[in-house]
Every structure is written in C-alpha cells, then in structure tokens.
Amino acid sequence: MGGEWxxxxxxxxxxxxSQHWGFCNNVRMLGSEDKxxxxxxxxxxSWVVLSFDAYLEDEVPxxxxxxxxxxxxxxxxxxxxDTIQVNEPALKNNGxxxxxxIRRHRISLPPPDEDQFYTVHRFNINIDIxxxxxxxxxxxxxTFTKNFLKKIGVRLNPPGQCPEDPYLKTRREKLDCMEPLxxxxxxxxxxxxLECDRKVLRFFCLWDDSGSVFGxxxxxxxxxxxxxxxxxIKGVLPHNxxxxxxxxxxxxxxxxxxxxxxxxxxxxxxxxxxxxxxxxLSENRVYxxxxxxxxxxxxxxxxxxxxxxxxxxxxxxxxxxxxxCDCDEFxxxxxxxxxxxxxxxxxxxxxxxxxxxxxxFPRYTxxxxxxxxxxxxxxxxxxxxxxNFMENDRKHVLGRRNxxxxxxxxxxxTHKCADVEGTFAISYFLSDDTISVFEPxxxxxxxxxxxxxxxxxxxxxxxxxxxxxxxxxxxxEELYVGAKVNVNGFLFPLVSADxxxxxxxxxNSDKFLMSNIELALQKIKQEESQSRELKQVFTAADFIxxxxxYQVPEDPRPDTNVLIAQAHEQLKKNTFENFERxxxxxxxxxxxxxxxxxxxxxxxxxxxxxIFRFEDSEKQINYESFFCALNWxxxxxxxxxxxxxxxxxxxxxxxxPIPVKYIYYLNLLKDVFGLEEE
Numbered sequence: 001m002g003g004e005w006x007x008x009x010x011x012x013x014x015x016x017x018s019q020h021w022g023f024c025n026n027v028r029m030l031g032s033e034d035k036x037x038x039x040x041x042x043x044x045x046s047w048v049v050l051s052f053d054a055y056l057e058d059e060v061p062x063x064x065x066x067x068x069x070x071x072x073x074x075x076x077x078x079x080x081x082d083t084i085q086v087n088e089p090a091l092k093n094n095g096x097x098x099x100x101x102i103r104r105h106r107i108s109l110p111p112p113d114e115d116q117f118y119t120v121h122r123f124n125i126n127i128d129i130x131x132x133x134x135x136x137x138x139x140x141x142x143t144f145t146k147n148f149l150k151k152i153g154v155r156l157n158p159p160g161q162c163p164e165d166p167y168l169k170t171r172r173e174k175l176d177c178m179e180p181l182x183x184x185x186x187x188x189x190x191x192x193x194l195e196c197d198r199k200v201l202r203f204f205c206l207w208d209d210s211g212s213v214f215g216x217x218x219x220x221x222x223x224x225x226x227x228x229x230x231x232x233i234k235g236v237l238p239h240n241x242x243x244x245x246x247x248x249x250x251x252x253x254x255x256x257x258x259x260x261x262x263x264x265x266x267x268x269x270x271x272x273x274x275x276x277x278x279x280x281l282s283e284n285r286v287y288x289x290x291x292x293x294x295x296x297x298x299x300x301x302x303x304x305x306x307x308x309x310x311x312x313x314x315x316x317x318x319x320x321x322x323x324x325c326d327c328d329e330f331x332x333x334x335x336x337x338x339x340x341x342x343x344x345x346x347x348x349x350x351x352x353x354x355x356x357x358x359x360x361f362p363r364y365t366x367x368x369x370x371x372x373x374x375x376x377x378x379x380x381x382x383x384x385x386x387x388n389f390m391e392n393d394r395k396h397v398l399g400r401r402n403x404x405x406x407x408x409x410x411x412x413x414t415h416k417c418a419d420v421e422g423t424f425a426i427s428y429f430l431s432d433d434t435i436s437v438f439e440p441x442x443x444x445x446x447x448x449x450x451x452x453x454x455x456x457x458x459x460x461x462x463x464x465x466x467x468x469x470x471x472x473x474x475x476x477e478e479l480y481v482g483a484k485v486n487v488n489g490f491l492f493p494l495v496s497a498d499x500x501x502x503x504x505x506x507x508n509s510d511k512f513l514m515s516n517i518e519l520a521l522q523k524i525k526q527e528e529s530q531s532r533e534l535k536q537v538f539t540a541a542d543f544i545x546x547x548x549x550y551q552v553p554e555d556p557r558p559d560t561n562v563l564i565a566q567a568h569e570q571l572k573k574n575t576f577e578n579f580e581r582x583x584x585x586x587x588x589x590x591x592x593x594x595x596x597x598x599x600x601x602x603x604x605x606x607x608x609x610x611i612f613r614f615e616d617s618e619k620q621i622n623y624e625s626f627f628c629a630l631n632w633x634x635x636x637x638x639x640x641x642x643x644x645x646x647x648x649x650x651x652x653x654x655x656x657p658i659p660v661k662y663i664y665y666l667n668l669l670k671d672v673f674g675l676e677e678e
Contacts, residue, residue: 050077050145052123054136055162070165073101073136075129082106082119086131091168107131124149126157187271189228196226201306201334204326205233206349207317217351220249220322224309231255231304233317250317254303259318261301273298310335311344325349361469370470407501408479410492418446424492426485428476433457435474437487453487461486480505480514481544502548520545521671550668561637567605568632576605579631583624596621605630 052075060066076085086102106117110130123129129136139160141149149156201224209215219236233250237243273292304315313324326346335341361377364370371385408426412419422445425438434455441449460472474485485492497505505515513519582599593615614621614629629635 048079048148050079050120050123050148051075051142052077052125052138052145053140053162054129054138056134056136065170066167069167070163071096072162075123075136075138076104077118077120077123078104079120082117084118084131086136102131120149120152121154124154124157126160193227199226199330199334200224201226201309201331202328203309203311203324203331204349205322206325206347206351207320207322209320219349219351222309222322222324223252224304224306225252226306229254229303229305231317233322255315255317257302257304257308257316259316264299268299269301270298306334307339310341312347323347323349374470407497408481408494409496410485410494413484413491413493421445422447424452426479426487426492426494427455428479429455430476433473433475435487437492458487461489477511477513480512482514497544502544506545506548515545517545517549546668564629565637567630568637571605571630571632577633579627579634582627593619593621596626 054073054075056071056073058069058071060069072089074087074089076087077083078085083104084102084107085100085104088098088101090098108114109116109118109122110133118129123138125138125141127138129138137160139162141159146156203222203224205220205222207218207220209218219238221234221236223232223234224230225232230252231250231254232248232252235243235246235249237245273295275290275292277290309315309324311324311327314321315324316322326349327344332344335344361374364373367373369385372382375385376382407428410424410426412422412424414420423440423442425440427436427438429435435453435458436451436455437453439447439449439452441447457473460474474487479485479494481494481497483494485494502515505512506517509516585599614626
C-alpha cells in the first residue's frame with residue numbers, strides 16, 4: 001500500500017494508513033441508529049472524538065492569598081488524524097485568557113520519545129499526560145469515551161476527582177457572607193416595555209412666545225413614548241428663520257405637570273425610602289437598614305401620562321405653555337381603542353402671518369432709470385435691475401419679427417396739414433416692453449421720414465415724474481386696432497396691424513380681449529336687436545378679428561374644371577366660336593406651350609391661368625384636346641355655383657390691414673344668427 005504525506009507540527013512524516021488504523025479495523029463508528037456510547041457505526045472514523053476531563057496545578061508566584069491555582073481543562077482526541085485540542089471552560093471574573101488553550105494538531109511525546117506522537121492507546125483515566133512541559137491530570141471522561149476505550153482493549157482506571165481551587169473557595173465564602181447595603185424593592189417595567197416598545201404618540205404643537213422680547217410662534221412636534229412614559233419635543237424651523245438648526249427642543253425625559261419644581265437636595269428624589277436602624281447597648285450595638293413601606297417624607301411628583309394628552313390641551317413644558325393642535329393616525333387609533341375618543345378636530349398650528357409693513361422709498365432723483373435708482377435703495381450694495389427675458393423672448397416683437405416691418409399702422413392727430421396724411425409704424429417689443437415709432441418715407445409728400453421715436457419705454461400720461469413709486473408704462477394689452485396711444489404727448493390712433501401681430505394676439509386672447517372671437521360674436525349678437533342692417537352691425541363690432549377668423553385661404557392651384565368653366569364664361573361673353581380655324585392652323589399634333597399661348601393671344605383668348613394644366617413633362621401640349629376642352633359648344637361645362645363670399649372692404653379709409661379677400665359668409669351667419677343651410 002502506498003504512503004501519504006502529511007504536514008504536522010514537527011514537519012513532514014510519511015505513514016501508512018494500514019499502520020495508522022491497524023488497531024481499529026473492527027471498530028464501528030456511530031450511525032444514525034446508534035446512541036452515544038452504545039456502539040460504532042460505519043467503517044470510516046471521520047468524526048469520532050474522545051473527550052477527557054483534566055486539571056492542571058498552575059503555580060502563582062509573588063502572591064500571599066494563594067500559592068497555586070487549579071485550572072480545569074477539556075482534552076479532545078480526534079481519531080481521524082490523531083490530533084489533540086485542549087480547551088479551558090470560561091469562568092466568571094477569572095481574569096485569565098480562556099477558551100482554546102492548545103489548538104488542534106498532533107502532539108509529540110515528551111523526551112526521549114519526541115519522534116513519536118500521542119495515539120489513542122496513550123490515554124486513560126487517573127493518569128498524568130504531558131503536553132509541551134505541562135502535566136495534565138486526567139481524572140475522568142464521558143460515557144462514549146469509556147465504551148470506546150473498552151472496545152479497543154484499554155483497561156480503564158477508576159475515575160478520580162478534581163480538587164477545588166483554594167482561591168475560588170475563599171472568594172465564594174466571602175460572597176456568601178456579604179449582605180446588601182440596604183433592603184431591595186424591585187420595580188418590574190419589563191412587561192410595559194415588551195407591550196409598548198416602539199409605540200410612539202405624535203402631536204403637532206404650537207408654542208406662543210410672542211409675549212417675550214423678540215419672541216414669535218414656534219411650531220413643535222411632541223413624541224410620547226409609551227414604553228417608559230417619556231416625552232421628546234422637536235422644533236420645526238422654517239426656511240430663513242435665523243435660528244440654530246438644533247435637533248431637539250427638549251430631550252427625552254419625563255415631564256412634570258407642575259414644573260419647574262425647584263431644586264432638591266441630593267438623595268431627596270428617590271424611588272425607595274430606606275431607614276437606618278440602630279439599637280442595643282454600646283457593647284452589643286446592632287446596625288441595619290429598613291425599607292419604609294409608607295414612604296414618609298417622599299416628594300410626590302406627578303408626570304404627564306398618555307391620558308393627559310389630547311387635541312386642544314395646553315401642557316406645561318418647564319414653564320412654557322404648549323398647545324396640542326393635531327396628531328397622527330396612530331394616535332387617533334390608540335385613543336379610539338383605549339379611551340373611546342372619537343372627536344379629533346384639529347386646530348391650526350400655523351402661526352398667523354406677520355403684519356405687512358409698507359416700505360417707503362425716497363423720490364426718484366432723475367438720474368438713471370427708475371428701476372436702477374430703486375435697487376440702490378433696497379440694499380447696501382446696488383445691484384442692476386433683473387429683467388425677465390424668458391417669458392417673452394426677443395423674437396416676440398409686436399412691430400418687427402425677423403425683418404423690420406410694423407405691427408401697427410397709425411395716424412397722427414395733429415393740426416399741421418403736412419402731418420395729417422402721414423402714416424407711422426409703431427413697434428412694441430415684448431422682451432422689455434419698449435416702443436419704437438418709425439415714419440415711412442413717401443414720395444412727393446414733403447416729409448423725409450425716418451425714426452420718429454427711438455426704442456424706449458413710454459410712460460402713461462398723467463402721474464408726476466419725480467415720485468417714490470415706479471411709473472406705469474404702456475403695456476401690450478392696451479394696443480389694438482382702433483385704440484389711441486399717447487406717446488410722449490403725441491396721440492396716435494392705431495388703424496391696422498400685420499398678420500403676425502393678429503395671430504399672436506388671437507393665440508393669447510386671454511390677455512388681448514379685443515382679439516377674442518367669442519367676445520366679438522357676442523358683441524354682434526347684442527347689436528342685432530338695435531339694428532338689423534348687417535353693415536351697421538359689422539361697423540359696431542370688431543371686424544378685423546371676425547374677418548381673420550372666417551377668411552377663405554387662397555388656393556394657388558384651383559380645380560381644372562373650375563378653370564375651364566371660367567374660360568367658357570369668358571368665351572361666351574366674347575362670342576368666340578372659331579375653334580375649327582385654330583385647329584386647322586396647327587400642323588403637328590404636339591406643340592410647345594409657348595406657341596399655343598402665342599396663338600391664343602392672337603385670338604384674344606386669356607389662357608395663361610389654365611394652359612399649364614395641359615402640359616406634359618416636356619412642356620408640350622396636344623392642341624386638339626386643348627381646343628376641344630375650350631369649345632363651349634361641343635363640351636359644355638355646368639355653370640359655377642354662387643359662393644357666399646364678401647369682397648374686400650375698406651377700413652377707416654385705408655386698405656384692409658389683413659390679406660383677406662373672401663370670408664365664409666354662411667359660416668358667419670350660422671354662428672351669429674343660428675341660420676341653417678337649406
């Protein structure tokens with residue numbers, strides 16, 4: 001049989017398994033059906049451990065109370081690899097390192113046999129065994145170890161006894177003779193702790209400290225711990241309160257109902273009252289202690305309990321009146337279950353807002369803008385005025401978009417004859433509420449035109465210039481077609497606006513009420529009872545908003561049948577019928593569109609509106625199909641139906657301010673008068 005190498009404490013040694021386990025070939029290890037000490041189970045001794053009880057006499061030098069000490073040990077012998085482990089059981093207040101005394105490994109025999117190791121045949125009861133110079137006295141072992149040693153042929157010695165440690169004996173006698181300094185009375189709080197642990201009642205409180213100097217209303221949160229009847233209070237600090245961010249307003253403790261109680265002498269506040277007993281003569285005097293069950297002279301202190309806390313109650317927290325305003329859901333459930341309380345009407349714990357003190361500023365001096373001058377009065381370090389460019393970006397300009405064109409056209413009310421017919425473009429910039437006025441140059445008018453007013457904010461007329469409050473300026477909501485704008489003393493009636501401005505005002509009809517289509521239709525309905533003439537109704541109402549809403553979009557490519565029908569009406573009016581002569585003039589079947597257009601022009605036929613509909617990819621036209629389509633005798637087309645359109649109108653003597661040629665007149669009548677199409 002081959003050998004196996006193992007590393008032990010003394011190095012490497014080679015041994016044969018047959019030699020190592022030769023003495024236990026017939027040993028049966030413990031199985032699942034065997035009990036400890038009754039027999040052996042399997043053929044593999046993988047977990048068999050022998051346990052021996054031993055003690056060691058350890059010398060104690062330089063100590064009068066003791067010369068030696070008895071230390072008890074447990075010696076474990078592992079059959080699988082002949083390793084040994086020595087443990088020392090832990091003793092209370094021993095003062096020595098205990099638990100593992102010798103770690104598990106193979107231990108060699110004492111000299112002169114140090115080349116050999118301990119085996120199971122070296123162990124017995126009432127023998128001395130030496131481990132590394134220390135002599136251990138084995139005085140007993142367990143039942144399993146005894147049965148095992150008997151089966152392998154070891155004759156056991158009678159068991160012995162472990163001597164008692166003299167120091168531990170003396171110490172135990174002293175502890176038995178000691179009496180308590182005073183009678184003991186137990187307070188059982190374990191039951192309350194186990195039942196109420198982690199159960200906390202929470203209240204939202206208010207402390208009114210406005211009566212003191214620099215005092216105010218403080219919001220607090222009170223926690224009542226049911227496990228030990230203590231109270232903890234936390235403060236709720238709002239933003240920018242100016243107070244230190246302390247975690248607790250009151251540390252967790254019992255709070256007396258009538259506090260502050262004052263200063264007590266040491267030992268005056270105690271749970272137990274102990275009386276000193278002194279009796280007998282001087283020779284046989286007796287000293288002792290007696291517990292006063294009547295507790296005479298005890299200071300009674302009444303603390304807050306859970307039953308004392310409810311919404312609307314004012315409690316005394318060390319001289320501070322705290323009002324309980326509200327509680328959490330757990331508190332409501334607890335009160336319903338234990339006390340039967342159903343009313344939990346909360347009280348507002350928010351402090352009343354401080355009075356608004358009007359801040360007065362000095363008058364405007366005239367230097368710089370009013371905003372910059374006001375910022376210098378609000379702080380020691382002047383800061384520039386911050387304008388809001390995010391809400392109204394620079395691209396939103398009433399009066400100019402990507403190119404320079406006006407939003408509003410205006411006239412100037414003046415007594416000068418040269419300026420009466422002048423037209424002005426007023427631009428309003430939404431980014432900073434500024435206005436610029438430009439006068440377009442007209443030929444042969446005698447006016448050079450140009451910038452009438454540079455971009456600036458325009459004040460409303462009326463209030464004084466030098467005052468403490470900011471001036472009011474013209475806003476975008478005050479501009480609409482028909483309004484009169486006073487620009488530094490010049491009165492401009494707004495007569496028209498561009499399409500971009502109208503679209504912007506209609507999208508924001510909540511601000512620009514004059515561009516609200518619903519209000520315009522409502523105005524027409526109100527005017528209906530006074531005048532049945534539609535022209536007067538439109539004059540009284542906001543016509544621009546209505547026309548822009550009901551406009552008919554222009555179609556750049558109308559239907560071919562519509563174009564041919566229009567051409568037939570034109571040819572009928574001109575009584576043109578020489579289509580055969582035109583066909584005979586053409587020689588080839590396909591002709592360029594330029595030649596057909598030239599031929600039609602010679603025959604006084606307007607064809608430039610529909611000739612492109614007959615072109616092919618090479619811009620050539622089949623003249624036979626083209627002239628046959630124009631022949632109103634051979635191919636008559638149905639007459640065009642009348643469309644309910646309104647033509648372009650004049651607005652205050654000027655062209656229409658919006659490019660609207662036609663409107664859906666029938667839809668307008670339906671919305672205004674409720675007419676239905678027949």
